[in-house]
Amino acid sequence: MPSSIISLLASVSKQITIYLGSFTLIAGVIGGLLNIVVFLSLRTFRESSAAFYLTVMSIVNVGQLLTGLLSRIMSSGFDIDWTLTSLFYCKFRSYCFNVCASTSMTCICLAIIDQYLATSSRVQWRQWCNIKVARLLVVLFVLIWIIQGIPYLIYYDQIISTTTGQVTCINTNNIFVQYTTYGNFLAFQKILPIGITFVFGLLAYNNVQQLGYRTIPLVRRELDKQLTVMILVLIVFAFFTNIPYTVIYIVSTTAQFTQDPVLSAQIQFASLVTTYLVYIYFACSGKQITIYLGIFTLVAGVIGGLLNIIIFLSLKTFRESSAAFYLTIMSIVNIGQLLTGLLSRIMTSGFGIDWTLTSLFYCKFRSYCFNICALISMTCICLAIIDQYLATSSRAQWRQWCNIKVARLLVVLFVLIWIIQGIPYLIYYDQVILITTGQVTCINTNDVLQQYNIYGNLLVFQKLLPICITFVFGLLAYNNVRQLGYRTIPLVRRELDKQLTVMILVLIVFAFFTNIPYTVIYIVSTTPQFTQDPVVSAQIQFANLVTTYLVYIYFASPFYIYVCVSNRFRRQLIYVSFEIYLNRWQPGRMAINQVMPET
Structure with missing residues (x-):
């Protein structure tokens, strides 16, 4: 019975990976490229610091989809795992995937903070919202995430499993595994961005409601309104696509839930579904x-x-x-x-x-x-x-x-x-x-x-x-x-x-x-x-x-x-x-009694 359940979940997971994964990848890459074209084609957007953050986020989101989702579709959907055939790709995928994810979350945080400052009633705060500061912050954080990701290039390696004898691409350092799980993933990519975007999202929303009472040029006011709404809607969508995956990820790291093979298969299936919610956020x-x-x-x-x-x-x-x-x-x-x-x-x-x-x-x-x-x-x-x-x-x-x-x-x-x-x-x-x-x-x-x-x-x-x-x-x-x-x-x-x-x-x-x-x-x-x-x-x-x-x-x-x-x-x-419907469609079998011939 457990084996049939595990095989059923594996079969469903494969179909989800192929169809939902392929759709998300194509729609996400096309949508990301269109984002970049639109943000760079209009001077108003090119001179806006918030739009600059969204442009950079679109670029790294495309990178996230190409390094993370494409590899997952090939390995889980078609059994073609490039991390097992290339040591370079084993290291590069984990490195690039995490740098892109961290940069994307950083950009959405910087964008909502920028809109909070841009819609503030204090002039000295609004002065921080300019393209030079935005470029400086993006370069700074990209360098931080690039340096922070170097251990991925060092400790990810192709190892032959002692139980199965097969090659696998895994993190070979236990301390770095703990940091990846609780520091990088949970803190930097989930909990911290969710907390920052939630707080500054509420503050920016409150500021936008007060814009009508201030003497601000109409064009500037409308641009701030539109950018703030764009970012707030994106934050809400990010919240409801990332929270389920975070919960399942925490459950999957708890030993008592992974010892039972059936329960482990169910958690893996839930992890697959919630992972695609996250990729849909990047594709959005x-x-x-x-x-x-x-x-x-x-x-x-x-x-x-x-x-x-x-x-x-x-x-x-x-x-x-x-x-x-x-x-x-x-x-x-x-x-x-x-x-x-x-x-x-x-x-x-x-x-x-x-x-x-x-x-x-x-x-x-x-x-x-x-x-x-x-x-x-x-x-x-x-x-x-x-x-x-x-x-x-x-x-x-x-x-x-x-x-x-x-x-x-x-x-x-x-x-x-x-x-x-x-x-x-x-x-x-x-x-x-x-x-x-x-x-x-x-x-x-x-x-x-x-x-x-x-x-x-x-x-x-x-x-x-x-x-x-x-x-x-x-x-x-x-x-x-x-x-x-x-x-x-x-x-x-x-x-x-x-x-x-x-x-x-x-x-x-x-x-x-x-x-x-x-x-x-x-x-x-x-x-x-x-x-x-x-x-x-x-x-x-x-x-x-x-x-x-x-x-x-x-x-x-x-x-x-x-x-x-x-x-x-x-x-x-x-x-x-x-037992019922399958046997009903099978042709009836006649029981043949064999009698020993008398001599």
Whole structure:
């Protein structure tokens, strides 16, 4: 069983490496080169210190992708490891990779500090924001990182493994390994840049809000606004792409998590996925994201959702579990969410085919079905974690509420509530001809419903309320699970409660990190001062596109999360896949009784 899980994760990892890695590499290199061309083609940008930092960052990001990601694609995706065939490349890759990563993080820190000073009310602070100081600082820090990286050239070497007899490219100095792990990577490349950008990002944002009250030339004011918004959006994106990898990296360095081969394979898979989040940050074109990432998410999500439904309905233990029932309903509506929301978005943004403009029925139906599915999905995850809190409680009267009858009643009740609540979408969504462009568009025609949709439906019911409920009851359920070993509960029941609780808790954590960015960007997009400038508006739309796909990834992810964290779910997946459906398609075999002939 463990070997089948490890091989499954290895196979999935290889496909992710080839397809997602290749897309990220191509999009990132093209995007980086276009950044350089744009920043160098306009005199205003050439004379701006913040734009200079972003230009240098684009250059080293391209270097980061070519030395780090390209090598990973070739080794993990196609089994061609250049570090094993060339001692020079073994040393050069680690050296160049770390110099580029450190320089990139330094540039984003310098850029936000520069914008904080540039938007400051103090004249002496604004004097530090000039191209000469910027060039001096960049040269200084590049020299620091070049010198700091020299040990990579010395201590990285090709070593023959004593266990496997194969050549590998590794760090041969134990002290330098510790420095690389905790000093260079965690401190210089993750924690320190995140802390600096967070603090100065807030300060710069506060300064930008005060710009309108100062006597600053209009051109200068607008340039500072645009550069600050560009950098702030990049910082937010960097935060949500680097934090998951940092957490997984810390876990992977903890010995107790890497001794079990199955758990080690799961951590390696999580490390692979979060690594590509970091590379996506370095790559960071909207249409390509829509087509490739959207189609991948849609296919993976629908297949995963269908497999969830089959597995939860194939095992009697799951069919009789109220928590599993909530997860089954959630899988059904998640498929509906992907088919009504994501599929339509792919066709519109990716291929220019908008079904809401050609069909009045679809204009109304999409908004109605999309919102109902989203609300039911969030309701189910809330009910599931509350159910597990009650199921793992020490009070018998609370545990009595965890049964399939109560679960069915609650689901029917909430489904009816959301169906009735969504009726105004069928009434007020309509095809309207815009006076400014003369084109048909599908929009909400009622101002009251528009305000309710933004602040009531999306922010409260779909985001803030579910996040609060799942956070509180998640902590309570986690505390209950830790106490299960001290209670007289049947072993089978205890293990089922543990696994269901872990499945739901991991899904909640993933929901948190995929929904929070969209919520923040959505609030920003509803603020008029950020959407009046067409450049800033375009940047917010791009950030909205990326964070929207994070939300869709959440709706597509439950099956893959369950496979990674639940042994019971994996066993049932293998049983359903191989024991039931595979054997069903095999031709029937006739048992032949051989009789010894009589002599």
